[in-house]
Amino acid sequence: MTETNQIDESRSRSKPQSKYDYSKGPLPLEINLEWCKACGLCITLCPKQVFETDRNAKPVQARPENCTQCTICWVHCPDFAITSNYK
Amino acid sequence: MTTVVKQKSDVMLNYLRPKMKFPSVWCPGCGNGIVMGAFIRAINKLGYDRNNMAVVSGIGCTSRMPAYMDFSSLHTTHGRALPYATGVKFARPDMKVAVITGDGDALAIGGNHFIHACRRNIDITAVLINNYIYGMTGGQGSPTTPSGAFSTTTPYGNVEKHFDACNLAIGAGATFVGRATVYHYPQLEKMIMQAMEHKGFSLVEVVSNCHTYFGRLNRRGDASAMLKEFKENAVNITKAKTMTPEELENKYVIGTLYVNDDKTEFCDEYHKLMDVAQKRKK
Ligand code: SF4
Ligand code: SF4
Numbered sequence: 177m178t179e180t181n182q183i184d185e186s187r188s189r190s191k192p193q194s195k196y197d198y199s200k201g202p203l204p205l206e207i208n209l210e211w212c213k214a215c216g217l218c219i220t221l222c223p224k225q226v227f228e229t230d231r232n233a234k235p236v237q238a239r240p241e242n243c244t245q246c247t248i249c250w251v252h253c254p255d256f257a258i259t260s261n262y263k
Numbered sequence: 264m265t266t267v268v269k270q271k272s273d274v275m276l277n278y279l280r281p282k283m284k285f286p287s288v289w290c291p292g293c294g295n296g297i298v299m300g301a302f303i304r305a306i307n308k309l310g311y312d313r314n315n316m317a318v319v320s321g322i323g324c325t326s327r328m329p330a331y332m333d334f335s336s337l338h339t340t341h342g343r344a345l346p347y348a349t350g351v352k353f354a355r356p357d358m359k360v361a362v363i364t365g366d367g368d369a370l371a372i373g374g375n376h377f378i379h380a381c382r383r384n385i386d387i388t389a390v391l392i393n394n395y396i397y398g399m400t401g402g403q404g405s406p407t408t409p410s411g412a413f414s415t416t417t418p419y420g421n422v423e424k425h426f427d428a429c430n431l432a433i434g435a436g437a438t439f440v441g442r443a444t445v446y447h448y449p450q451l452e453k454m455i456m457q458a459m460e461h462k463g464f465s466l467v468e469v470v471s472n473c474h475t476y477f478g479r480l481n482r483r484g485d486a487s488a489m490l491k492e493f494k495e496n497a498v499n500i501t502k503a504k505t506m507t508p509e510e511l512e513n514k515y516v517i518g519t520l521y522v523n524d525d526k527t528e529f530c531d532e533y534h535k536l537m538d539v540a541q542k543r544k545k
């Protein structure tokens with residue numbers, strides 16, 4: 177995991193990851209942890225490594241600044257636990 | 264549903280049946296949920312009236328889906344979703360009718376109903392979720408379990424050959440046939456939209472993951488690993504046309520495989536016949 181983090185940081189230094197600015201508003205996504213079954217699909221499918229797992233293996237938005245609102249995580253969530261705050 | 268829809272991405276929460284308990288009964292990561300999302304978003308984009316839309320299913324993990332969705336749902340006996348749907352469409356030709364079915368439900372127990380619905384070309388959309396195994400009843404081999412694959416009824420590997428549901432439907436006379444996988448979500452959603460809009464029998468076969476049985480017994484790993492496998496082994500139909508059968512072994516050919524807009528639709532023909540017969544009586 178550390179390796180991925182390093183790659184990410186170097187990328188974010190060269191150009192901004194996302195056209196969305198999350199510093200003023202809410203986090204990019206809303207995650208309904210009651211419905212989430214910790215299947216891990218959102219975590220592995222996200223192309224920008226936005227998520228890390230919490231102690232229950234459920235997703236947390238560890239790198240929200242990377243999120244491009246690409247829709248992949250919420251359309252692939254089999255339990256409709258992810259919605260966007262921006263799209 | 265009391266959920267307030269703030270953003271476009273929440274729109275599907277609007278279509279969930281308020282009295283059902285969520286999360287669903289499906290295993291974590293089961294592809295059924297992804298297909299349900301695609302189906303709802305497709306219907307929402309088409310702007311159909313949910314009260315004028317029937318969703319029919321038989322028995323199986325997949326067939327739990329209509330119970331969760333706020334359409335006119337009909338949960339029927341094993342394999343008999345298509346006959347019930349035929350009845351609904353026949354009585355109410357104005358209604359949009361979709362059938363959600365699984366590989367065991369449609370091709371084993373309901374195999375005959377399936378080919379005859381294709382043959383009649385009745386205006387029903389069948390979404391066949393193919394996960395290559397019986398999930399709900401404990402991982403028995405189904406008609407789509409590939410040769411050599413393991414299931415609880417084929418512990419030494421399957422010696423039978425498997426059905427190709429799409430070719431079967433084309434051969435039997437369906438007029439819209441396509442295949443998608445749960446990994447290729449945008450194509451899946453678009454294909455369901457095209458199938459719903461098509462007049463005549465349309466089949467959307469969705470290659471899906473049952474990691475709980477098929478994945479575990481065949482060492483395919485968890486849901487993420489199975490979706491990755493779909494990504495790697497899917498071949499688009501245009502590319503598949505340039506490949507040899509050997510190269511296409513164990514690949515999933517995805518895309519719209521067959522469309523025929525010229526064939527007459529069953530309900531139309533029947534109502535025409537009814538007019539003729541009633542005139543003759545007078
Ligand atoms: S895809 Fe959905 S159910 Fe699976 S871990 Fe992510 S939020 Fe949870
Ligand atoms: S919307 Fe895309 S970039 Fe953002 S978290 Fe989801 S998958 Fe990752």
Ligand code: SF4
Pocket residue numbers: 288289290293294295324325394398399472473474475476
């Ligand atoms: S048994 Fe298989 S098909 Fe059924 S819910 Fe579990 S993963 Fe899905």
